[in-house]
Amino acid sequence: MTLNNRYDFVLVFDVKDGNPNGDPEAGNLPRMDAESGLGLVTDVCLKRKVRNFVGLVKGERPPFEIYVKEKAVLNNQHKRAYIEIGKAELLEGDDKKRKGGDSVDQARQWMCRNFFDVRAFGAVMSTGINCGQVRGPVQLTFARSVDPIVALEHSITRMAVATEAEAEKQSGDNRTMGRKFTVPYGLYVAHGFVSSFLAKQTGFNESDLELLWQALAQMFEHDRSAARGEMTTRGLYVYKHESELGNAPAHKLFELIQIKKNSNEPARDFNDYTVNVNDAGLPAGVTLLRLVG
Amino acid sequence: MKTFCLEVAGDFACFTRPEMKVERVSYDVITPSAARAVFEAILWKPAIRWQVTKIEVLKPIKWINLRRNEVGAVTSSRNVQTAINNGSGDLGLYIEDERQQRAGLFLRDVAYRIHARFELRDSSHHKKNYPHLVKVRINDPDEQHSADAANIPAKFLNMFERRASKGQCVNQPYLGCREFAASFRLIKDASTETPPIAESRDLGWMLHDMDYSDPSSPNPYFFRAEMKNGVLNLADVEVRG
Numbered sequence: 006m007t008l009n010n011r012y013d014f015v016l017v018f019d020v021k022d023g024n025p026n027g028d029p030e031a032g033n034l035p036r037m038d039a040e041s042g043l044g045l046v047t048d049v050c051l052k053r054k055v056r057n058f059v060g061l062v063k064g065e066r067p068p069f070e071i072y073v074k075e076k077a078v079l080n081n082q083h084k085r086a087y088i089e090i091g092k093a094e095l096l097e098g099d100d101k102k103r104k105g106g107d108s109v110d111q112a113r114q115w116m117c118r119n120f121f122d123v124r125a126f127g128a129v130m131s132t133g134i135n136c137g138q139v140r141g142p143v144q145l146t147f148a149r150s151v152d153p154i155v156a157l158e159h160s161i162t163r164m165a166v167a168t169e170a171e172a173e174k175q176s177g178d179n180r181t182m183g184r185k186f187t188v189p190y191g192l193y194v195a196h197g198f199v200s201s202f203l204a205k206q207t208g209f210n211e212s213d214l215e216l217l218w219q220a221l222a223q224m225f226e227h228d229r230s231a232a233r234g235e236m237t238t239r240g241l242y243v244y245k246h247e248s249e250l251g252n253a254p255a256h257k258l259f260e261l262i263q264i265k266k267n268s269n270e271p272a273r274d275f276n277d278y279t280v281n282v283n284d285a286g287l288p289a290g291v292t293l294l295r296l297v298g
Numbered sequence: 299m300k301t302f303c304l305e306v307a308g309d310f311a312c313f314t315r316p317e318m319k320v321e322r323v324s325y326d327v328i329t330p331s332a333a334r335a336v337f338e339a340i341l342w343k344p345a346i347r348w349q350v351t352k353i354e355v356l357k358p359i360k361w362i363n364l365r366r367n368e369v370g371a372v373t374s375s376r377n378v379q380t381a382i383n384n385g386s387g388d389l390g391l392y393i394e395d396e397r398q399q400r401a402g403l404f405l406r407d408v409a410y411r412i413h414a415r416f417e418l419r420d421s422s423h424h425k426k427n428y429p430h431l432v433k434v435r436i437n438d439p440d441e442q443h444s445a446d447a448a449n450i451p452a453k454f455l456n457m458f459e460r461r462a463s464k465g466q467c468v469n470q471p472y473l474g475c476r477e478f479a480a481s482f483r484l485i486k487d488a489s490t491e492t493p494p495i496a497e498s499r500d501l502g503w504m505l506h507d508m509d510y511s512d513p514s515s516p517n518p519y520f521f522r523a524e525m526k527n528g529v530l531n532l533a534d535v536e537v538r539g
Contacts, residue, residue: 013470028364028365029365029366029367029399030363030364030365030401036364038362038406039362040360040362040406045364047364047366047477048477049366049367049368049477070389070390071390072373072389072390072391073369073390073391073393074390074391074392074393075392075393075394108375108379109375111379111382112373112375112378112379112382113375115378115382116373116378116389120389128372128373129372129373130372130373130374130375130378131372131373131374131375140469140476142469144469144470144472144476144477144479145477146309146477146478146479147309147310147477147478149309196479198469198470198479200467200468200469200470202468202469203468203469248438248466249438250438250461250464250466250467250468251464251465251466251467252464252465252466253464253465254464254465254481254482254483255465255470255479255481256481257465
């Protein structure tokens with residue numbers, strides 16, 4: 006089933022006593038927009054979680070293989086038979102313009118068929134000529150927190166040392182100090198788009214889309230770690246347009262979702278916020294699917 | 299040919315300078331090339347070529363610095379081909395082995411008014427250059443009907459007007475990189491809108507656009523960008539390859 010609608014979506018997620026996305030520039034402090042104090046989570050951070058989730062639930066089998074993987078999540082070096090599509094002759098030599106282009110084309114289609122993340126987010130392929138690009142239909146933006154965040158720094162101790170030398174230096178005391186950063190509470194909002202035209206080019210279909218929604222709703226459940234604290238998807242609001250080109254501007258739809266803090270106290274829980282979804286103000290031809298929240 | 303005007307805005311933008319591509323540094327304002335892509339995201343056919351005539355900068359130029367983990371490798375289609383032929387292989391890419399941390403100096407909180415018009419081109423020589431473009435059927439019967447008609451400018455003018463005023467697009471336009479999505483609005487009468495920023499700056503040599511006449515190696519063209527009272531006039535700039 007090919008896609009025949011445009012989708013715009015809003016992803017609302019929160020973090021409690023954790024670091025949603027560290028900034029390598031600032032010693033792994035939670036990312037922050039210095040001017041406004043708002044927290045940031047990059048698009049690539051969210052895509053990583055989608056990839057990991059799909060890799061987990063689909064067990065890395067075609068057509069749901071993941072191209073860009075993390076070793077920690079997946080078993081390494083499994084070999085399995087691929088689906089044969091017939092042998093293509095790759096031409097060597099200087100004449101790689103058109104003919105190389107054909108094989109790139111074939112390789113591209115094959116990658117799209119087998120790899121979920123290539124189908125959804127796109128990938129760049131090369132044979133020395135720059136024409137092997139797949140633009141994915143799924144477009145994600147940076148997530149920004151609703152209110153300014155504070156980053157807390159915690160000093161923690163470890164009752165062990167890494168090397169003999171350290172133990173000697175401390176004359177057997179064997180303790181090391183570490184640091185950990187958390188956001189006590191932050192509610193983040195990201196926007197996303199799915200283009201049916203690009204979906205047709207990569208073969209991203211209705212069942213892939215269902216899987217994407219499932220991934221966005223559940224990805225934090227499978228991404229638990231010491232650094233993350235408690236992260237949860239609190240809202241996934243999908244605007245489905247009747248037409249492929251869309252029935253309303255995306256930013257108008259996003260404005261229908263207003264998130265307000267209930268009091269002037271610092272927020273520490275999702276209940277300190279009210280998410281107001283204006284269903285009544287929907288333009289004609291747009292339906293709202295409230296998948297989460 | 300009629301000139302259209304779009305107001306384009308977004309939280310972030312990165313119009314990468316070609317001389318600083320590893321640690322991306324954005325130009326101060328949107329390039330004509332990126333502005334053209336915004337129009338193409340709403341309407342493009344092989345028969346037309348968009349030309350940006352004027353860019354008005356509506357918000358002061360502000361920056362944000364950000365470092366991200368990126369993958370420093372591209373898929374080699376040769377490896378893919380080998381895997382197809384052998385019927386087995388390990389094509390995945392492990393980010394731990396291919397990781398690069400790259401900083402980016404992006405623009406933040408941007409808004410532009412972009413004026414552009416299109417010219418018709420001979421679509422016959424175009425087809426062979428884009429073998430990967432899939433002909434997609436259009437669900438809107440009016441549009442399908444007009445798409446089947448001959449390529450006349452009036453048709454494209456109306457199509458663009460219809461799409462832009464309804465907020466329709468083929469894919470969401472973006473400001474330089476796909477993660478920096480842009481909201482857009484068709485401006486019918488630019489004289490009633492807020493004036494651009496009162497700032498004049500010589501922006502130096504800036505990318506004008508790429509020349510795709512040889513699709514296997516596109517050539518960049520540059521121009522001397524001068525912002526006068528927030529307006530970048532592109533109508534008669536000298537463009538050099």
